[in-house]
Amino acid sequence: MTPSGSVNAPDVDAVVVGAGFGGLYALHALTGQGFTVRGFEAAPGVGGVWFHNRYPGARVDIECYDYCYYFDPDLYAEWRWTERYPSQPEILAYLNHVADRFDLRRLITFETWATGAVWDPALHQYTVTTSAGESVTCRYLVMATGQLSSSRTPDIPGLGDFRGRWYETSHWPREEVDFRGRRVGVIGTGSSGTQAITEIAKTCEHLYVFQRTPNYAIPARNGPVDEERYRRIAEDVPAAWRALQRTAAGAVMPTFHGPSTDFPPEEQRRLISERWRWGGQSINAIFSDQGTSEAANELVAGFVRERVREIVRDPAVAEALAPDAYPIGTRRLAITTEYYETFNRPNVTLADIKADPIERVTESGIKTGAAEYDIDILVLALGFEAFTGSLDKAGIRNEKGHSPTSGWDKGPRTYLGLMTRGFPNLFIVTGPGSPSVLANMVAANVQHLDFVAGLLRHMAENGHTRVEPSAAAQREWSEHVQEVARPLLRYRHDNYMVHVHPETGERNFIPYVGGFDRYVRACQEIAERGYDGFEFAS
Template sequence: MTQTLPDTSSAEATTQLEALVIGAGVAGIYQVFQLKKLGLKVRGYEAGSDVGGTWYWNRYPGARFDSEGYIYQYIFDEDLYKGWSWSQKFPGQPEIERWMHYVTDELNVRGDFQFDTRIAKAVFDERTERWTVTTDTGEVIDTKFLVTCAGMLSAPLANLFEGQDDFTGEIFHTSRWPREGVDFTGKRVGVIGTGATGIQVIQTIAADVDQLKVFIRSPQYTLPMKNPDYGPTEQEWYHGRFDELRSVIPHTFSGFEYDWEHPWHDTSPERRREILEEIYEDGSLKLWLASFGEMFFEQDVSDEISAFVREKIEARLQDPELIDLLVPRPGEFGFGTHRVPLERGYYEAFHRPNVEAIGVRDNPITRIVPEGIELADGSVYELDIIVMATGFDAGTGALTRIDIRGRGGRSLADDWGREIRSTLGIMVHGYPNMLTTAIPLAPSAALCNMTTCLQQQTEWITDLLAYMGEHGYDVVEPTEQGEEEWVQHHDAIANATLVSKTSSWYNGANVPGKPTGRVLSYVGGVGAYRQQADAAANGGYQAFRFE
């Protein structure tokens, strides 16, 4: 069907830019800094009232890193890295938000952001070969480049149940938590969702509420978090590793400091068990991301490691009914094919007399009624507060909720509604001069220490724009063939793994109507992706067309 080019003639631009950056999180802050350094007239736009991105919006009880703090940092500047010291191995949200303010001020980019402003529409004008961008406040911006740093988990699934507006209590989505906090004292609280976020909330508030009802649909494999405090000795230790970390973490599988060390088939069964026990005791994500890589490809390896993790969880729960609700069943899905959360006392929370686990896999939530939550069998749980830890439209949602129009008036929401595609997770064919981070088909879409991947992508984008300036180009767009080759490469790797055979938000299965035939994240590894991206640049950007 032929599309009509949107008429933008009536939209008179009030702001002229060379680059507009959407988002003031880890990617947006660094991207604005780099483009300023490149000499471009750039401005960042942020829906929130301040910098922070994920760490501005997600201030729910228990929110914290599950990447080690000294890894979740910028590594392009030694003084910036050493100028901040974490108080714990896995710091909590208030400290993380303070760190975001620290880097913003050190990089002197706070004045380059416009806050409390949401991008509503962006249209590529083929006559001027520039983007016309409209904000929710009515500002119209004319910009050469549109750079999206809107985040991979920033479009919450909040309006999921009939009757939410009729609830007489309070409903909070974890990613839109009020800055003033929520008083749970003496309240009957229901939590919907037991993914990474729900787990953090549940283990944190269980002791504070009068009653806690946890509605459980999908059990999780988890790992215990060990979170020691960091004092001067520990801070000096990791500060002294700056050069080592800068050289290692961009090239590992996951963008962490650790990587695959143990070949499954060359290791005896006894030694495998010893290794699993040793890594499990590390209290980090290492068992998932640096134990036996064969678990992602070979069903028998996945089964054995999954059984090991189930054994650990069941030993803590003991209660058969809780085990049935909270532990994945054999053959359901393998450890590591879903996002693996870290937890601290999560299972023990269910042993408290004021906490009730409610299975909704076979008896789903049907609606929110004025007094609480109603299930399919007609039972109603009366509540004062409902916490929605219901996840996100991952990878795509941040951009499909903006009306983005490319060549010929084509809609990004419509295009991705049919098939989710990109070139390197950095551009999309049909959308010239739109550069992207944390979208599908790159590790930053789901499977990466985010600062590692977002630094790499923003640096790649900056180098591309510098290349264009040096060669006198005004427009860049991936070719149709170049994009198809990347999609095929991505799929060949993803489809060889057990991740592609598992229903989860990793392939969009949590969002009704979202295409689920493609794994959102590039699963070939952070280091391998970097090699591919560098090769594309060093080879003269052959997958791209310039004007």
């Protein structure tokens, strides 16, 4: 919607980087408002993390009813999920269906990534350079690259000496990896690692699981789709979307019963048992004080440890797997199927690398201080450079030559997790300071991008070509993000959501923990006030 015929008109109104759930919806939402758009995606197809994270056992930990688009009632009604928690192939098929149904591929240049994006303060536009050597000018730059998409670089000594094959869960090959008759090692027992372990153990000759810190692995209770629930949502998708935006996590699930102190011990245990049987993320929301009270949290954490000791037959292995290094819910839960049962298999060995650390990778496997493990295939489930990894790799620079994260030494500073001052017209979808990884990412992406589309429409209608948050609005929002986080156990325990200053030890909680519902209301109120907190120029 740049004025046609303008000498300084950019090539397109917006460049969208990424073609996952956020990127596809950005293309659809912005073109629907009449903006011209180019999309760039490093992979050869759509899907984002669901294109790359195709490791064995990969599946989502949000129920299918909510982990999908609500913007088109016909789309919701016509797509049929087969499982409560869909697997990677099914999610990727869904995203391909969406791309084809709304003719979005024509807007995307695949196997191409942004290598730089420089802001021109005179023309109010970015020049985006790509790995293909192309330069594209745009008024707006939309980073839909996700917050958990840039994998950590493996820094294990000797990895280059390994004569076997090694893979990262975050960038799994498209061809099938055959584990039959192979000795396999998995390093990492986070969300991806626990899923991969349960599947690989079924076919390999022997599996060695290298665990540093035991994780809370909660049963998913996966199964067929509840057709009645799906039908009720499909009957009135707009109403269901409004209801979804009134939930704390952008997903419909059982929620808090009240503070733990309101219930006698036998009732506390009954409620925890009930939620264990329901499965999934809802175990984080049994008692309203389990996120702030060590005693309340221990009721739930202790219950999980009891189940581990019940399930795992070898007492020593059970004790090593029982999570006790941090309160439950202060790090990401692993939602799995028969994870603990896997350690009852005769072909699975747990190696405690906190007690006996890995020294190096050798030509034939893994060497710890006390043992050597012969391995044919090594699987690295090491997590991501959360929040800033993909943003840094895009090479974004303002007129001062600064990157968006260069001023974040004390933690990210944003307005709504959407923009950061000093970088006009740059939108960071589901960024730091938004509910981000604490919410259903599909709902969060759509809500964010609807807000962006409305903001850009407001600018077009008023002749504005430049927008950034005011210093006061960014400061107040950043302070609010910390204010709602400080009472939480999450804030006090190290995890990827907490930025700790290396010199001062100052803690800064990265996502917004006030709730998806509260965040949505804040955005709606800001939009109704004419996008209060944003500064515009022409």
